[in-house]
Amino acid sequence: xxxxxxxxxxxxxxxxxxxxxxxxxxxxxxxxxxxxxxxxxxxxxxxxxxxxxxxxxxxxxxxxxxxxxxxxxxxxxxxxxxxxxxxxxxxxxxxxxxxxxxxxxxxxxxxxxxxxxxxxxxxxxxxxxxxxxxxxxxxxxxxxxxxxxxxxxxxxxxxxxxxxxxxxxxxxxxxxxxxxxxxxxxxxxxxxxxxxxxxxxxxxxxxxxxxxxxxxxxxxxxxxxxxxxxxxxxxxxxxxxxxxxxxxxxxxxxxxxxxxxxxxxxxxxxxxxxxxxxxxxxx
Amino acid sequence: xxxxxxxxxxxxxxxxxxxxxxxxxxxxxxxxxxxxxxxxxxxxxxxxxxxxxxxxxxxxxxxxxxxxxxxxxxxxxxxxxxxxxxxxxxxxxxxxxxxxxxxxxxxxxxxxxxxxxxxxxxxxxxxxxxxxxxxxxxxxxxxxxxxxxxxxxxxxxxxxxxxxxxxxxxxxxxxxxxxxxxxxxxxxxxxxxxxxxxxxxxxxxxxxxxxxxxxxxxxxxxxxxxxxxxxxxxxxxxxxxxxxxxxxxxxxxxxxxxxxxxxxxxxxxxxxxxxxxxxxx
Numbered sequence: 001x002x003x004x005x006x007x008x009x010x011x012x013x014x015x016x017x018x019x020x021x022x023x024x025x026x027x028x029x030x031x032x033x034x035x036x037x038x039x040x041x042x043x044x045x046x047x048x049x050x051x052x053x054x055x056x057x058x059x060x061x062x063x064x065x066x067x068x069x070x071x072x073x074x075x076x077x078x079x080x081x082x083x084x085x086x087x088x089x090x091x092x093x094x095x096x097x098x099x100x101x102x103x104x105x106x107x108x109x110x111x112x113x114x115x116x117x118x119x120x121x122x123x124x125x126x127x128x129x130x131x132x133x134x135x136x137x138x139x140x141x142x143x144x145x146x147x148x149x150x151x152x153x154x155x156x157x158x159x160x161x162x163x164x165x166x167x168x169x170x171x172x173x174x175x176x177x178x179x180x181x182x183x184x185x186x187x188x189x190x191x192x193x194x195x196x197x198x199x200x201x202x203x204x205x206x207x208x209x210x211x212x213x214x215x216x217x218x219x220x221x222x223x224x225x226x227x228x229x230x231x232x233x234x235x236x237x238x239x240x241x242x243x244x245x246x247x248x249x250x251x252x253x254x255x256x257x258x259x260x261x262x263x264x265x266x267x268x269x270x271x272x273x274x275x276x277x278x279x280x281x282x283x
Numbered sequence: 284x285x286x287x288x289x290x291x292x293x294x295x296x297x298x299x300x301x302x303x304x305x306x307x308x309x310x311x312x313x314x315x316x317x318x319x320x321x322x323x324x325x326x327x328x329x330x331x332x333x334x335x336x337x338x339x340x341x342x343x344x345x346x347x348x349x350x351x352x353x354x355x356x357x358x359x360x361x362x363x364x365x366x367x368x369x370x371x372x373x374x375x376x377x378x379x380x381x382x383x384x385x386x387x388x389x390x391x392x393x394x395x396x397x398x399x400x401x402x403x404x405x406x407x408x409x410x411x412x413x414x415x416x417x418x419x420x421x422x423x424x425x426x427x428x429x430x431x432x433x434x435x436x437x438x439x440x441x442x443x444x445x446x447x448x449x450x451x452x453x454x455x456x457x458x459x460x461x462x463x464x465x466x467x468x469x470x471x472x473x474x475x476x477x478x479x480x481x482x483x484x485x486x487x488x489x490x491x492x493x494x495x496x497x498x499x500x501x502x503x504x505x506x507x508x509x510x511x512x513x514x515x516x517x518x519x520x521x522x523x524x525x526x527x528x529x530x531x532x533x534x535x536x537x538x539x540x541x542x543x544x545x546x547x548x549x550x551x552x553x554x555x556x557x558x559x560x561x562x563x564x
Contacts, residue, residue, distance in 0.1 A: 009458040009465065009474075016378060023374040023386065026367050029415070030439055031392045034404035037414065041407065080313045081439025087306035091298055099310070101554065104317055108546040111398075112520035113539045116527065117321035120328050125532045127324055151317055175299045184301035206394075213397025216502035220524060233399040233503070240403045240507070252400040259395035266395075268386045280451070 038256045041249035053250035058227040062235035062251070068143065069218075069231060070211035073150040078204055081158025086192075089166035090174060100163060106155040114152045115220025116143055141223030147230065149217040154207045161203035162196055164278040169195055198273040202266065209262040213255055325543065328536035340537035345513055346522060350541065352430060353519040357498025359381060360437035361445075361491040368490055369483070375446070376453045390446050393439055398503025404505035405436055428510030436505040440495030446492035449483060452560075456482050485560030489553060490534025496549040500542060 011019070043050055053059060084103060088096055106114065117264050120126050122139040132139060173195070177187040193200075215233040222229045230238060232251055239248035270277065302456045329337045340346070375387050393401065405464045409427040416427055426432050456479070464474040480487075501518040519538055526535035 009461045011377070019370055019374050020378065020380065023369070023371045026371065027386055027389055030442065031389055033414065034408060034439075035392065035396070036403060037408055038400060039402050076313075080310065082468045083306040083313075084310040087303055087310055091303045091307075093307070099314075101550065102314060102318070105322075105546075105550070108496055108500075109322075110502065110520050110539075110542050110546070110548050112502050112523050113325065113500065113542055113546075116523055116535060117325045117448050119325040119527060120532065120536060121321050123532065125530070148317070152321075155317060171300065178299050178301070187300070188302075209395050213395075213400070215399040216396060216404075216520065217500075219502075220527065233397045236399045236403060237507075245407075248403055252397075252403060254532075255397045255400050259392065259397070259400075262395050263388055263391055266391070267384070 015205060033234055035256060035260075038249055038252045041245060042253035044249070045246055049246050050250050050253075053247045054254070056229070056247065059235060059247070059251060061227045062230045062232045063254070065143070065146070065229070066212050066231040066233075069146050069150045070208055072147050072207050073154055073211050074204060077154055078158045078200070080155075081160075081162050081203065082196075082200070084159040084280075085162035085166045086188075087195075088163050088168075090171050103159050103163075104156050106152050107153075107160075111153060111214065111216025112220055114217035115149050116146050118152075118221050140221055141225065141229055143222035143229075146218050146229065149221045150211050150214055153217045154210045154212050157207035157210065158200065158203040161199050161206075161278050165196055165199040165279065166192070168279060195276070198269060198276040199278060202269045202273075202277055205262055205265055205269075209259060212258060293533050317417075322543070325536055329533055329540050332533060336533065337537050337540075340534045341541060346519075346534075346538060348514045349517050349519040350538070351523045352433065352516065353499050353542075354545070356430060356433045356436050357441070357495050357501075360434055360441050361495040363438050363488075364441040364445045364494045365487055368442060369487065372446050372449035372453050376450055390443050393441075393443050393504075398440070399499070399503040399507075400435065401439060402507035405439060405504065406432070409435060409508060420457070422487050427508050428512075428516065430509075430516045432508035432510065433505055433516060436508050437477045437494075437498035437501060440501050440504050441498050444493035444497060445487070445490030448484050448486045448493065452483055452486040482563075485556055485563060489556045489560065492549055492556065496546060496553075501543060510563055 042053075084099075087093075088100065088102075119140060122132060122145065123129050123273060124133070139148070173191050174187050177191045182190070214231075215235055215237070217232055219234055219237070222231065222234055224230060224234060224238065226235075226238060232255055236248050236251045236255070239245075239251065329340060332339075371390070375383060375390075406427055407413050409432060411417065411420050411425065411427070413427070416425075419426065426435055460478055460482070461474050464478045465471070470475070500520060502518075502524075505518055506521055509518060509521075511517050511521055519542060523535045523538050523542075526532075526538070
């Protein structure tokens with residue numbers, strides 16, 4: 001009998017089948033089933049109730065509030081990310097590694113703690129509580145608090161993508177432009193920005209998804225006033241706790257669609273512009 | 284400005300490029316205002332009553348039970364994520380099959396899906412009348428509204444960390460090392476356990492540490508499925524929220540400080556792990 005030659009690193013077929021089945025099963029049950037359930041429950045009573053749940057005034061108010069919070073938080077964090085990446089990637093100064101660690105810090109802080117810190121600063125018993133009450137300034141349980149919490153949880157997204165990307169790209173091009181007499185802004189707009197545009201778009205996309213979907217941090221500072229300070233994820237909680245499952249899963253379906261669009265665009269960018277993203281995304 | 288529009292760097296400037304002070308100044312200002320000063324407010328709050336006050340707030344049975352649940356279950360979840368993350372990463376990196384790209388993209392779903400959505404979906408799935416929960420009822424297994432529900436949510440939220448840290452390393456080590464081991468007479472099992480897994484160790488631990496850190500602090504995806512029974516299935520972040528609702532700011536801050544300290548330790552451990560894996564490249 002002749003034995004078929006097999007590459008020593010090639011897994012036997014039975015093992016491939018077994019590991020493949022575990023992978024498909026695990027991803028299917030753990031990740032895909034919840035997603036399928038969201039859409040099934042949203043349409044549980046048909047298409048009519050789905051659209052009725054969307055146009056419900058409190059739901060629309062929550063969509064509007066989420067969009068406003070993201071529209072403030074994402075540009076601010078993008079500006080910060082570009083500034084941080086510019087000084088860290090293009091200049092040398094002591095304490096740089098420590099600064100990068102500090103920028104990453106909000107990712108390792110629990111969302112609830114992220115909300116809590118603003119309660120301790122602006123709350124009734126907080127640092128500025130008495131002053132704010134005296135001057136009738138509302139930060140907690142109002143838009144500013146929600147925006148602050150959203151900024152905190154999405155703080156590192158743009159910076160941590162652009163820092164390694166701009167470090168990889170070096171400073172030669174910018175230095176050449178500056179030597180040839182380009183202004184600082186001109187150098188940034190014509191040399192740096194074209195180099196980082198896909199990385200910037202990539203990180204803004206992820207930052208935006210998190211900003212619209214943040215729950216824990218915003219939940220602590222929002223006050224849960226229906227139709228006023230409830231963002232979309234908070235509205236999901238409220239509807240679910242009121243046993244309005246169609247409503248809760250309808251708003252969830254909107255958020256899930258946002259997540260799916262984000263994932264699709266993210267995969268597209270990783271596939272099409274891999275060379276222009278930070279090296280960690282290149283496989 | 285000179286007549287020909289050429290900018291001559293000032294003699295005292297060490298940099299060719301402009302904007303250093305502006306960008307660093309804005310970075311530090313924003314970092315301090317949004318992150319550092321508010322975190323300081325948290326760190327000093329519980330100590331207004333001294334160490335004894337801090338300790339009194341932390342050492343109540345309910346707080347200790349919630350910390351034990353959060354840390355214990357997320358460690359358990361990190362182990363499960365590492366095992367399945369290894370299998371998933373192996374299949375996605377080594378095998379070629381239709382639908383691979385789709386499965387790979389789906390791994391990031393827990394990052395992209397808002398946690399409240401994941402929370403109500405998992406809770407509905409694993410409830411006794413849910414798609415998965417109803418299959419387990421005949422065997423007397425209950426997941427939703429028990430500590431096991433907490434575990435399921437933490438496995439869900441942590442999986443992308445282990446897969447995403449393993450994939451690039453697994454792709455990088457390539458099959459030459461394994462071929463070398465095989466040529467030298469190692470069996471396949473020996474190659475995997477003595478060559479591949481040691482090389483993956485930094486990535487495995489990094490992924491596990493990230494999944495653990497995320498699980499400890501996780502709120503949205505856990506609270507719906509947990510049932511939130513004090514002393515049984517109440518996680519530490521939820522207890523912070525409960526204490527805030529009772530206006531016990533110092534008590535909430537005390538738990539917050541413990542969780543923040545844990546985040547710091549994990550961050551340091553992760554930096555150490557990164558240095559270790561970089562030194563092995």
